[in-house]
Amino acid sequence: MNSRKKIFNDPVYGFVSVPYGLLLDLIDHPYFQRLRRIRQLGLTPYVYPGALHTRFHHALGALHLMQEAIETLRFKGADISDAEAEAVCAAILLHDVGHGPFSHALEHALLDMHHEELSALFMEALNQQFEGQLSLAIDIFTNRHPKKFLHQLVSGQLDMDRMDYLNRDSFFTGVSEGVIGYDRIIKMLAVHEGELVVEEKGIYSIEKFLIARRLMYWQVYLHKTGMAAEQMLIHTLQRARELALAGVELEAPRHLAWFLKNDNNSPAEPSESLFHFALLDDNDVTAAVKYWAEAEDFTLAFLSRGLLDRKLFRLEWRNAPVTPDELDAFRRRVASDYGAQAVAEHFVYTGRESNRAYDDAEDQIKILFKNGDVRPITECSDVPLYTQIVTKHFICYPKQLGG
Known part of the structure; x- marks a missing residue:
C-alpha cells in the first residue's frame, strides 16, 4: 500500500x-460521499438524541478496525499479500454503500432489494469505473476468494x-452496555487452516461481545419508540407510492419521485435504478x-405531520401474535375516530422481530487452544445461552386509539 x-x-x-x-479514491467517490448524508441509526435520534452519526463514520471506523486486524494476523504469520490487504479494506469500506435513506425504511417501502444486494x-x-481494481475486493465480499478468513473479517x-x-x-x-473490548478481541484473532479463530484467552471477551450485541438490539435497534417511528415512515412512503401510482401529483425531490412512480424497480434495468438510488x-x-x-x-398528511412533530404512534410488544379480531377492532376505531378519509391499514399495523446474539447455524466462532485443538465456542463457554431466538410480536397504532 502507498506509504x-x-x-x-x-x-x-x-x-x-x-x-x-x-x-x-473510493472515499472521494460520490457513491461513498453519499453516506455522509445517511444517518447510521435512521430515526433512533427520536429516542437517543445524540445518535446523529452517519454511515460514513461507520465505514471509516470499520476500515480502521480492518487495518488493525490485518496487522495482527500478519504478525502471527497469516499469509496476506499487499493486494489482498487493500482488497479486504476496500470490501469493508464499501460494505454499506448500498444503504438507503433512514436505514431499512426505504428497503421495506419502495425497493425489492436488500442493501447487501445494492x-x-x-x-x-465502481469496478467498471476503476477498470477492474475492485475485482479482488468483490471476490472477498461475495466469499469467492479461497482464503475464507478474509470474507469472515468482512x-x-x-x-x-x-x-x-x-x-x-x-x-x-450513550448506551454503555454496547461497549466491547474491540482492541483485545482483534489482538486475540488468528488464522487456523484458512479460517478465522480466536485464541482461548479471548473467550471472555467474546462472551462480552455477544452479551453487548443482545442488549444493544433490544435497547437501541429494536427500541419500541424507534420502531414506531420507522413503521410510520414505512407507511408514509407506502401511502405516497399508492397515491403516485394512482396518478396523484405529489411534491417530492426528483430521485425519490422516480421510485414512487415506478411500480417495478427490481434490477431488471439496474443502471437506471442505481442512478437514482445513488x-x-x-x-x-x-x-x-x-x-x-x-x-x-388525510392519511399521508397525518403520518407526515406526526413524524415531523414527533407525535409518534404507540408500539406494544407482545409475546404472541396479535389476533385478527383485535386488529379488526383497532382498525374499526380508526374509521370511528378519524372518519372514512383515514386508510386504516396505514394507521394500525402488526409485525414481529426476532433476534439472537449468536447464530451457531452460521459461520461459527471457533476457539484455538494452546494444544492446537479448535472447538466451537458453544462447546467451551456459556454461549449456548445466547443462541436462543427471542421473538416478539408488536402492534402499532395512534396513541389516541389506546385511550
Missing part, C-alpha cells in the same frame, strides 16, 4: 489513517462491521415528508 496517508479524526478511535491510492451492484459499477460472526457499529452506536447513543439520501426523504405534511390526502 503516504490521509488522516481522519474519528471520535471513537482517534486518528484513522487511509493510504493514498485506491482506498482514498452494495454488490454499487461495487460492480461478513461473519466477528466481522469488523459488527465490532465497529456496537462501539460506535454505544458511544453516540442520489438519494436522508435529505430527500425529510424534504418529501415536509411537503406531504400539507398534502390533501
